[in-house]
Amino acid sequence: MIWFVGAGPGAEDLITVRGKELLQSADMVIYAGSLVNPGLLKVCPEGCEIYNSARMTLEEVMEQMLRAERENKRIVRLHTGDPCLYGAIKEQMDILEREGIPYEVCPGVSSFCGAAAALGAEYTLPGISQSVVITRMAGRTPVPDKESIRSFAAHQATMVIFLSTGMLRELSEELIAGGYASDTPAAIVYKASWPEEKVCRCTVGNLAETAQENQIHKTALIVVGRILDGEYQRSELYHPAFSTEFREASCRREDVPDIRDRESKGKEQQDV
Structure with a gap:
């Protein structure tokens, strides 16, 4: 099995629980070294093969993936953020499908x-x-x-x-x-x-x-x-004068003071 894993935006603790568990059990990790925080690799087990794809071509990446798959290894392709954005994963998936190799995607927090x-x-x-x-x-x-x-x-x-x-x-x-x-x-x-x-x-x-x-x-x-720039209208979803599937409106719209007016008044009182 080959896993495409989203590494998150950068912080080591912003990878998903599933993504971290996959790294902890990986036999091989190929990571996007130009953008992925290398600190994430600290959880990889001893003996895990690690490759930096920033120095590799697609052909070289796939060569290592296919070789490890033949050796029945668990492979993680670690992409920055979420793999679906500028991850160039479709071309990798197409090659895997052509070779009859199963894969799954573990989403990540995008930058x-x-x-x-x-x-x-x-x-x-x-x-x-x-x-x-x-x-x-x-x-x-x-x-x-x-x-x-x-x-x-x-x-x-x-x-x-x-x-x-x-x-x-x-x-x-x-x-x-x-x-x-x-x-x-x-x-x-x-x-x-x-x-x-x-x-x-x-x-x-x-x-x-x-x-x-x-x-x-x-x-x-x-x-x-x-x-x-700070300007916006209040959301209807949590407005007390707006009914939803889960609650009824509890007042008239004209009876609800503007939140920003309340904030500005509070600031004026603090200034005084």
Whole structure:
């Protein structure tokens, strides 16, 4: 059996319980060394074969997998975050299927979730954004023409942009050309959940300058959208004037003070 395991966003304790158990029983681990925290490998048993796929081609990775499978070994292919995002796992799965080798996927916590935690942000705020676009800039590896940053920017949804830290000036230009104002809130989250995590809040217009000032050149996510500026509407789900399948409304909507008004009043009293 071959397991594709999501390593989580970086912190050693943010791998899933299942993922950790698979590492603890693995005979071979092939991990994405450019992004996976090597500290996760400490739980591997003595004698486990460990390979860093950052130095390997697909053919070399599969050669080791197929060899270990023939030797009846338990194999873990350890990918960063969740394997379904920029993990290049489909090509590996297709080869395994062609060879008649069984595999399963153990999901992980994606780095875009780690970035939200670092920012203290909710990507889907009522009245502001109910969609999240996960994408990247076209670089040495192209993206489909219909999925350009510019075309996605026209939707004004929350955007989480991977693999683009080295092209921030071009990214700003594309976001602005697509419809974002240059002063739209943005953030650069470097190594979310790692000990060296760094969060830099900025705007769409000064992404490149912010990264340069903070010496961030790679391993960062870019978050863009009005969800970062603090304005939103209260959720209906927990509103006392809103009925659901599980409870009835308990008051009139006009009798419920605005939460943000209450917070601002509290702050004013503290200031006094």
